[in-house]
Amino acid sequence: MITFIIAIDEEFVGMSKGMLNSIRFYHPDDHILILTNLESHLRVKKLEKEYSNTRVKVLPSHSFDSLDWSSIVFSKIEVFNLDIDGVLVFLDVDQIMYSNVNSFVQEFVNSGFVLAATYDDEVFRDQFKTIPSGYESYSADKALNTGAFITKRNPYIYDKLVESAVQLNGMARLPTQAIFNKLNKDLDNFWLELDQDFMCHPFSLNVMKAAKNSCLVHFWTPRPAFFEFNKPRKGEKSYEELKNIFEKKYNLDYPEEKFKQDYNCRKENIFR
Numbered sequence: 001m002i003t004f005i006i007a008i009d010e011e012f013v014g015m016s017k018g019m020l021n022s023i024r025f026y027h028p029d030d031h032i033l034i035l036t037n038l039e040s041h042l043r044v045k046k047l048e049k050e051y052s053n054t055r056v057k058v059l060p061s062h063s064f065d066s067l068d069w070s071s072i073v074f075s076k077i078e079v080f081n082l083d084i085d086g087v088l089v090f091l092d093v094d095q096i097m098y099s100n101v102n103s104f105v106q107e108f109v110n111s112g113f114v115l116a117a118t119y120d121d122e123v124f125r126d127q128f129k130t131i132p133s134g135y136e137s138y139s140a141d142k143a144l145n146t147g148a149f150i151t152k153r154n155p156y157i158y159d160k161l162v163e164s165a166v167q168l169n170g171m172a173r174l175p176t177q178a179i180f181n182k183l184n185k186d187l188d189n190f191w192l193e194l195d196q197d198f199m200c201h202p203f204s205l206n207v208m209k210a211a212k213n214s215c216l217v218h219f220w221t222p223r224p225a226f227f228e229f230n231k232p233r234k235g236e237k238s239y240e241e242l243k244n245i246f247e248k249k250y251n252l253d254y255p256e257e258k259f260k261q262d263y264n265c266r267k268e269n270i271f272r
Contacts, residue, residue, distance in 0.1 A: 002086065006033075010043045032053060033056075044056050089150050118144070127181050138185055
């Protein structure tokens with residue numbers, strides 16, 4: 001049995017419908033856990049009535065010296081402290097799902113690693129505002145992306161992630177990714193690297209065949225406008241700038257219209 005986990009506040013309820021419908025379509029009998037904060041609990045809890053085998057859990061609050069930290073961001077760490085047996089699959093909701101995750105779950109189960117995830121489009125050093133002392137030699141290494149990962153409950157790893165969160169307080173550019181990637185350097189057998197057949201990057205050439213070759217396409221910040229809630233990161237390139245870079249680099253039209261149709265169909269629970 002797989003438990004799928006998403007984390008949303010009330011601003012992301014609409015966006016989450018496409019992912020929730022996709023999980024139910026591709027994994028009709030597996031469980032869904034929705035993590036949220038106390039302020040959003042009443043609105044998010046209504047989703048329990050819309051989706052079978054689904055429950056909502058309120059996250060504890062944490063205080064960190066970063067505007068990016070909130071209980072929702074911290075949810076990826078909380079996954080390891082959940083009292084749930086079996087495989088856990090965490091998914092950001094700004095993704096389009098095109099197939100079930102069964103083969104990747106089996107690969108993870110057979111591996112003995114702590115978690116399985118696809119590599120990020122940026123390297124280790126880019127996960128930090130300031131790279132931690134002693135980790136400079138890893139600067140150009142691949143980094144894991146935490147938008148989609150497969151794991152199991154592990155209180156030891158939870159404690160280590162919280163410890164790293166305290167150590168990196170104010171140093172992380174991408175909060176949970178900085179913490180996870182630091183711990184990957186601290187521990188053996190932490191990250192089982194999956195390719196983009198699990199999760200495709202939004203501006204990778206793989207998007208041209210993503211629906212056939214990838215389980216997920218992740219539209220991390222900045223996202224296209226068809227994702228209703230799309231708050232940009234201050235000081236970083238806009239979606240249009242990145243789209244233009246893609247089109248010039250590969251001399252191809254970015255398949256935004258196709259993704260828009262796929263996203264809207266999933267929101268309406270239409271799969272074809």
